[in-house]
Amino acid sequence: MIEVERVSKQFQDLEALREVSLAVHKGSVYGLVGSNGAGKTTMLKLLAGIYKPDSGNLMIDSQPVFENEAIKTRCVFIPDILYFFLNYTIQDMADFYANIYPQWNNQRYLKLANVFNIEVKRRIRTLSKGMQRQVALWLGLALMPDVMILDEPLDGLDPVMRQKVKNLIIQDVAEREMTIIISSHNLRELEDICDYIGILHQGKMLIQKDFDDLRADVHKIQVAFSGEIPPALLEQTQTLYHEQRGSVLILIVRGAYSEIISHMQSYNPAVLDILPLTLEEIFIYEMGDNGYEIKNILY
Amino acid sequence: MKSKTSFINRGILRNDFKRYTWIGIVYLLGLLLTIPLKLVMLFSRPDGIKMYYTARTYLQVLQLDYFPNLILIIIVPVLTGLLLFRYLQTNTAADMVHALPIKRETLYNTHIAAGLTLLLVPVIITALVSWAVVTGLGIEFIQGKHILSWLGICLLMNLVFFLSTVAVGMFTGLSTLQGLLTYILLLVPAGLSVLVLHSLKMHVYGFPYDLYAAANLDKLSPLLRLPSSVNIPLSTGELIFYILLCIALYLIGRYLYQQRKVESAGDAITFAILRPIFKYCVTFCTMLLLGSYFHETQGNIIWTYCGYLLGAGLGYFLTEILLEKSIDVFHWQRARGLGIYALVIIALVGFLQVDFTGYEKRLPELSQVESVYMDSYFHPLIYHNDNAPFQPYQKLYKDKDNILNIYNLQREIIAHRSEEKGVIIPPWSTNHTRVCLAYQLKDGNCVYRDYIINTAKYKEQLKPIYESREYKVNQYQLLRVNIDDIKLVEINNHYGNKNVSISDKELMRQAVAVLRNDIYGQNYDNMTMTRKPPWADIAITLAWEKNPPPDIGSDVAMISNNNTATSENNYQIYLSWEKSYTHFERWLQSTGLYNQARLLPGEDISYALVDYAPDGIDRATYDDLMGNRLLKEKPGVLKVSDPVQLELCLQNYQDSYTEQAVYMIVFELKNGSSFYGLFPSAEVPGFIKEHFAQ
16 A cells, blocks of 8 residues: 655755655554654655655555645645644635545534534634644544544544544544554554554664564563573573563563463473563564664653 | 646635635725725816816826835735745645645646736726726726726736746745845846946946946836836837746746745745855845945945945855854854855956956047047936937037047046046046046947046146037037027126126127137137136027927926917027137127126225135135125225226136135125135235235
């Protein structure tokens, strides 16, 4: 669906993105994570066809996005800093989009009015930041996009609204196979909705993972032995991290779940526990390999 | 899914109208108030006032220099351009709009279409309403063609200003700068020309700045051309030029929009390649501006160079601040650009100073010269208009000897140019003469030069020119008029109310003949020693059918309008009865008019008082002393009442201030008035010297 190949973008003397590649499949949710200034917004604006890449390819459905009306009609971009025309009410804005996008769904717009529960006659600029964000999503969803590009969409929303928004988005993904690329500086926030995660740091893609693979691939194991820890224990496993607390050994191991369990059990441990791993931890340990201080990137 | 590119996008167009129709309405209201309403107001005035109305009174409303109209046309199109493309200059708006599924070209075309509608519709409606008012009220002075011409120019200029604003908006990312740069760019061709010409005047000896600066520079700027179109209507060529300009501006804007990066909103200049160009252009302009300003106000070459330095520094660092959006630009690294610029400018000024092109020492090929124009200004050449009923008289020299004389004068000036170059002579200096030359060459080319020379230094070269018959004919209108056109000769002396009027044909003929004799007989010294006041002023009244003949030109005073009986106009030319006009003096004596024509000692003047002029007296003190009659009868002051001595004083006194003044004199008239003067050492009558020697 979305293919980005070695895309670079330079702003005057600042290199915002350097040879970034990513791919998002139809109907999946891609989370773009990175600290401020990592290049997330630039990446998303490139995908929305606002910026023109300096080099590399940027395709949606195998077509370049920039200046492509047909592709852009199917995409909705909700930026981190919203813009609405001066003095426009929600209805005015809806009329505007209805005039521009042929697939504008007025039924959906009216239906969503109940979800968001904001008076359509209100001037958008008089609304609070959180409410404006809701309006943007509301209008965006009424456009029935195939691709939704969301820049920090949950920023400024209260927890209840956050969940509501996530649900709405996920619903569209499930029902209509909508594709989503969403950015956040907070990995935890994306944990429950993303299929893929990409981490940008200083304009470069550090790591990209299929979330399910990741979960299936990395495990946190707590083992204890009554006697000595068998020296061969770690030799045949791909250990990302190990820590010994007394006789208890905590391991972060990469590999197939069943293989690891059977491998561990072959040493007859006194205790063998599989502990849950947060997304954040997975990344921290994954990155540990690459020698990055992930905690400085994700907070 | 729709994928074909449309020329405009209806949704965007509708949105533009929704947001900006108020501009069109305000514009329409403004135009309706300034034109049709004004016509109704003029028409509704009481008949007593209206009877003085002419076609002009009404037509002025439709003229584009009519202030309210002018302001609307200059401001509204630029404002419309700024507002319609405002979204390009704010990041959030630019992102929002460019995320829409609309191509840049379509966006551009749509906003242009919206702008044109908002601007042109009010203008057309105003023209229609004005036409309805004129027909409805029956204002005969205004015809359809007047309204059409207003409509045409108004539409065209609206287009020029609007499209300029849009095109400028593409290479700047700040709305304020966009507005400012639009007006600056609309003025720059004319403004920069003036500055460059003025600099050439400062650095190139003999450069005829006035000639070029006055040559319709307004034609280089649509902003100046709009009001000046009232006096000089736009020519077909200009109309075509402006139409092509509009097309070019539209295409430039479209191209730049496509090249422009959305993220450049907020940058002073959105294209990296234009930034140094912008920076050095501004530096150049401010440099010339301050240099010329200091040159004009201070009249000193040191000040001029200080102005250059200050102007260049100011322009350079201000643009740096603007481009970097930071005042942290004062680093040695940044100053390097200014340093290179300075070296280029120094080299350029150096080239001009050493006369790299040979301009200063270039003389035309003598054999190629057909005629020479020589005067103390270029005015008659500048204001030469083939369509005007009469032209200013041009002092042309065609005589071989005179061409050689003038050529020699110029050669001498060129030979001494190193002494004069860079010396700034105040225009009021009485020791200097301005020489404006225009050689007409046989191949059709012209060579122009403008010098200010020290009169005394070039006496040897000036003398043969001044004493030539051709010079005198050029200089004195009396030598160019037909005696049969003369209706009256009057001799007036305003101190003593002594007047002579001659209307007898034969006497007039004689008077003019002797005056001509005297003028032809004048030598260089007589002609340049103008400090001895004339005996009296002579006014000659002439009558011509309608306009003066071409060899008189426009420099005559019309004293009465159409003489209905003869359909002639009366004009007057003036000259002085100089003390050196001896033939005229003898002729007056022979006709018995002499005593009536001048002030006589004893008869008109009762006495005169003479005193030392204080050492080193300056003009102000002298004027104060004499103008307030502070020279009074007291011991030490010589009182002259002997008619012979008085006559001697009258013959020799000067009335204008000179530094060589030795004695001051005041003449007291019997009628109570007085006039004063002074004697320089060379002109003191013997008896005064003797008196004060004691």
